[in-house]
Amino acid sequence: xxxxxxxxxxxxxxxxxxxxxxxxxxxxxxxxxxxxxxxxxxxxxxxxxxxxxxxxxxxxxxxxxxxxxxxxxxxxxxxxxxxxxxxxxxxxxxxxxxxxxxxxxxxxxxxxxxxxxxxxxxxxxxxxxxxxxxxxxxxxxxxxxxxxxxxxxxxxxxxxxxxxxxxxxxxxxxxxxxxxxxxxxxxxxxxxxxxxxxxxxxxxxxxxxxxxxxxxxxxxxxxxxxxxxxxxxxxxxxxxxxxxxxxxxxxxxxxxxxxxxxxxxxxxxxxxxxxxxxxxxxxxxxxxxxxx
Numbered sequence: 001x002x003x004x005x006x007x008x009x010x011x012x013x014x015x016x017x018x019x020x021x022x023x024x025x026x027x028x029x030x031x032x033x034x035x036x037x038x039x040x041x042x043x044x045x046x047x048x049x050x051x052x053x054x055x056x057x058x059x060x061x062x063x064x065x066x067x068x069x070x071x072x073x074x075x076x077x078x079x080x081x082x083x084x085x086x087x088x089x090x091x092x093x094x095x096x097x098x099x100x101x102x103x104x105x106x107x108x109x110x111x112x113x114x115x116x117x118x119x120x121x122x123x124x125x126x127x128x129x130x131x132x133x134x135x136x137x138x139x140x141x142x143x144x145x146x147x148x149x150x151x152x153x154x155x156x157x158x159x160x161x162x163x164x165x166x167x168x169x170x171x172x173x174x175x176x177x178x179x180x181x182x183x184x185x186x187x188x189x190x191x192x193x194x195x196x197x198x199x200x201x202x203x204x205x206x207x208x209x210x211x212x213x214x215x216x217x218x219x220x221x222x223x224x225x226x227x228x229x230x231x232x233x234x235x236x237x238x239x240x241x242x243x244x245x246x247x248x249x250x251x252x253x254x255x256x257x258x259x260x261x262x263x264x265x266x267x268x269x270x271x272x273x274x275x276x277x278x279x280x281x282x283x284x285x286x287x288x289x290x291x292x
Contacts, residue, residue, distance in 0.1 A: 024049040029064065029140075037064060041185070045177040048159050050079070054187040059148050061187060062129070065094065065141045067161060072098035072134040075161055076118070076169040079141060080111065082156040083124060083149075086182060089113060091158055092123040096132035096141045099167045106132035106141060118169040125149065153187040175206075205264050212257030217287065220250030251291045258284050 024040035027049070037051035051064040065079035080093035091111040095118050099105050107120045108127050126146035133140045147155075159181050162172030172178050224247040231239035261280060 024051060024066075027051075027066070035062075035064075037062075039187075043159060043181070043183070045181040046159060046161055048077075048079075048181070050157070050159075050185070052185075052187070054153070056153070056188070058146075059150065060144060060146055062144045063142070065159065066138060067140075067159070068138045070137060070139055070161065072096075072104070072137075072139050073100070074164055076164055077139050077141070077159075077161045078109070078118065079159045080157065081145075081185070082158065086156045088158065092125065093118065093158075094127070094130065094141050094143055095169065096139050097164055097169065098134055104132045104134055105167070106130055155185040155187065156182070157185040158182045205260055209257055209260040209264060212253055212260060216250045216254035216257055217283065220246065220253065221287070224250060247291060251287065254284070254287060 024042050027040075029035055029037075029051075038053050040049065040051040042049055047068045047070070049066040049068070051066070052061050054061045063079070065077075067077040070077060076095060076097035078093045078095045080091035082088075082091040084090045088111055093109045093111055094106070095109050096104060096106040108123045108130070109116070109118045110121050110123055111118075125148070127143055128146070129142060129144040131142045133142075160172055160178065162178075163170045224243055227239060227243040227246060231242065258280065261277075265277065
């Protein structure tokens with residue numbers, strides 16, 4: 001009993017500091033960036049944190065975006081705000097990564113399309129004091145943003161990471177948490193949260209699309225074939241009615257899954273899974289012919 005208690009205490013002491021270390025509130029900036037921030041937020045995805053100071057009189061916000069557990073020589077990170085919508089297109093991004101010579105590259109990049117290569121360019125607002133550090137597998141982007149044309153203190157923010165191709169950013173993942181890393185930044189209240197209802201809805205639809213198709217084509221259709229194969233000798237003609245009803249039900253569920261996939265495709269501008277789509281159309285066509 002005492003051994004179990006001792007092990008539990010050891011695990012507790014190891015776990016608790018690690019847990020607290022993941023909170024932005026007890027983080028201290030060091031090195032060449034001796035500064036403090038009055039507000040911060042633990043962003044819910046991609047091991048990220050945002051710290052900021054906002055001056056309402058000048059509409060100026062100083063930010064420090066921290067992206068932890070990252071290899072800066074193989075991955076890029078970015079933080080952005082979108083003045084016009086909650087989506088990716090229109091975002092005004094700050095990008096950082098480590099070049100092959102070991103030096104940090106940090107610059108501004110306006111996102112004008114889903115096929116962006118994160119090219120360097122001027123943003124729709126003034127950015128100064130832009131810099132980046134890489135310490136202990138953590139990239140931090142520092143910047144001062146002049147938000148003179150913003151009429152609200154609630155901003156649409158996005159943050160992202162992706163692979164490097166040489167010394168250039170490549171396309172990030174288009175599934176999972178990479179599609180959910182967006183939310184609202186409330187400059188005055190010092191709060192930040194995910195408000196991307198559209199991203200959440202698409203995530204749920206994607207799960208529903210996979211579930212409906214798995215149940216229909218992967219489970220019910222094969223079981224219907226087994227009904228025809230093995231019940232025919234025992235329950236003629238009942239096997240036929242059971243087989244027909246089962247297959248029609250499976251087909252209806254499959255149609256719902258297929259339609260959900262079409263809706264997802266229409267809502268995901270610029271994101272295409274060509275092979276997946278072609279295979280889906282071919283299988284659905286063959287299944288329709290089989291049912292007919």
